[in-house]
Amino acid sequence: MKKLEVKRIIVPLKENPYPVYIGNSILSQLPELIEVSFPQRNIFVVIDGNIDRTWGRIIRKILSASAKKITFYKLTPGESSKNYLELNKIYTALLDGNYGRDTLLISIGGGVTGDLSGFAASSFMRGISLIHIPTTLLAAVDSSIGGKTGINFLKKKNMIGAFYQPAFVFIDTNFFTTLPHQEIISGAGEIIKYAYLSDRNFFNYLQKNFDSLIKLQPDVINESVIKSVSIKASVVSQDEKESGLRQILNLGHTFAHAFETGLNFKIKHGEAVAAGIISALILSNKLELLSTRNMNEYLSLPSKIRPPKNLGNLKPESIYNLMLTDKKNRDGKIKFVLLKGIGELVLGAEAAKLEIFTSLQEAKEYY
Ligand SMILES: NC(=O)c1ccc[n+]([C@@H]2O[C@H](COP(=O)([O-])OP(=O)(O)OC[C@H]3O[C@@H](n4cnc5c(N)ncnc54)[C@H](O)[C@@H]3O)[C@@H](O)[C@H]2O)c1
Known part of the structure; x- marks a missing residue:
């Protein structure tokens, strides 16, 4: 054979x-x-x-x-x-x-x-x-x-x-x-994250092939896994013990961890990451790192993933308080990974409470 x-x-x-x-x-x-x-x-x-x-x-x-x-x-x-x-x-x-x-x-x-x-x-x-x-x-x-x-x-x-x-x-x-469908969606949430870490080609590829990806069409699933693994391998090899660059892998994760805890883990990790990326893109725009035009374009990919409805019921105040306990914070300040453009990440970004609250509020329109 x-x-x-x-x-x-x-x-x-x-x-x-x-x-x-x-x-x-x-x-x-x-x-x-x-x-x-x-x-x-x-x-x-x-x-x-x-x-x-x-x-x-x-x-x-x-x-x-x-x-x-x-x-x-x-x-x-x-x-x-x-x-x-x-x-x-x-x-x-x-x-x-x-x-x-x-x-x-x-x-x-x-x-x-x-x-x-x-x-x-x-x-x-x-x-x-x-x-x-x-x-x-x-x-x-x-x-x-x-x-x-x-x-x-x-x-x-x-x-x-x-x-x-x-x-x-x-x-x-x-x-x-x-795999149950929700586990496929969860993996797709992490795959989407890689689209922002490398180059436009992968972003465009996922935009075009997202439905085939979650239907596990063999060529698309293989290509998406190969590209994601290559990106992670490259990042990890430059910062094996997470002292710097590796933090870019946490795009969307400060929000995502708070969503998971706030919903008692009744949300899949990748679903929380997709919603976290939406929040991070909006916050990046509020901090004038990312133009409104690019934000709107970039939002179209993670909003293909629909997290559980009760995510919308979490109050910005409680999400904020949960984010304050994130182990990646330093000096009692919440640290975010934000975006200037595809492949252009900002590590350790800080934001005022009001900007975080309004980003969380606006993010609800997309999930
Ligand atoms: N080490 C790291 O860098 C790293 C990164 C991200 C997440 N994690 C950890 O990974 C864990 C989450 O992983 P996960 O989402 O794979 O969860 P999981 O291992 O719990 O698997 C999810 C479910 O899928 C089932 N399953 C597994 N393979 C299957 C298959 N092929 N067909 C049918 N069912 C199958 C499992 O029995 C389980 O019920 C968390 O503990 C998280 O902390 C670690």
């Missing part, structure tokens, strides 16, 4: 550059890639429960052929699994199975699975090899790239963690066909 095309993008980190493989229906090519770097290894797989239900049989068949010994650890789906009790269970299962430092840990699932098992890999015996196989659109274009791993602690998100890079990331876009 003809091999399907696999795109290879390098995350060009100074110390540990690694590849991201992207393609549609390419799962059968995974054993070969594992074999090259990790011949006949002891493999420990952390797999999301929903993925195991739908894709488990084929994944087990494919991976078992590449391993000397293999264990599948099934993770209960959902954010509540990203905690130290689950981490403890993974360490215990590794030790019970006599897994040592030569273990290859493979994470298969969304951002929850990737963050938790990435942190387990970073800390078990001071670090074991890791491969990410993201199965949500959001994990493919965001959480699996860049090496941030971690768990939630005392109800605070991502409080404990480490930067830990995988040996490679393997993205089969065919996995997305079983």
Whole structure:
């Protein structure tokens, strides 16, 4: 049978550059890639429960052929699994199975699975090899790239963690066909963000192909994932530990985190990011960074995503108060990532309360 095309993008980190493989229906090519770097290894797989239900049989068949010994650890789906009790269970299962430092840990699932098992890999015996196989659109274009791993602690998100890079990331876009629609929309919200970080071509491409993207038309989904991963890889490689440039990836996120907390997480992350980008574009215009003409044009893309209606019920005052608690703030001031134009970001921007309130109020017309 003809091999399907696999795109290879390098995350060009100074110390540990690694590849991201992207393609549609390419799962059968995974054993070969594992074999090259990790011949006949002891493999420990952390797999999301929903993925195991739908894709488990084929994944087990494919991976078992590449391993000397293999264990599948099934993770209960959902954010509540990203905690130290689950981490403890993974360490215990590794030790019970006599897994040592030569273990290859493979994470298969969304951002929850990737963050938790990435942190387990970073800390078990001071670090074991890791491969990410993201199965949500959001994990493919965001959480699996860049090496941030971690768990939630005392109800605070991502409080404990480490930067830990995988040996490679393997993205089969065919996995997305079983995603609930809202998860596709959530990933699309992050993809839209990348449109503002690079060049006009990607913005125009997404404008034109947004409907095909959310219908998972293979060419469009592949192209969008490839472009998003390339942008994230480039940003991350210039600022691995987030001391400067990497902050541009937070466009829309100061607002988005407040929307998520204000709605008790009854909004998907990417939906909140799209609404956050709308608010950030309007605020950029209020601060005279962005012309009204460009703002109107740029607003047309994130407003294709409709967040839950109750987002409109959140009061600017409570959103503002939630933003004051954002961990990216400095000296008690809210810091925003704003926009002058496509590819021209402003980091650490501040704004008066009134400008923030009116931006939030005006943003409601677009979502
Ligand atoms: N490390 C980072 O840089 C980074 C970046 C962004 C987000 N995150 C983290 O990622 C997490 C969110 O990730 P997520 O949105 O992927 O959520 P998730 O991992 O909870 O997955 C969402 C849902 O989709 C299901 N699922 C996964 N793949 C599926 C498939 N192919 N078919 C059917 N169902 C499938 C899961 O079981 C789950 O119910 C958060 O914890 C967030 O903090 C991390």
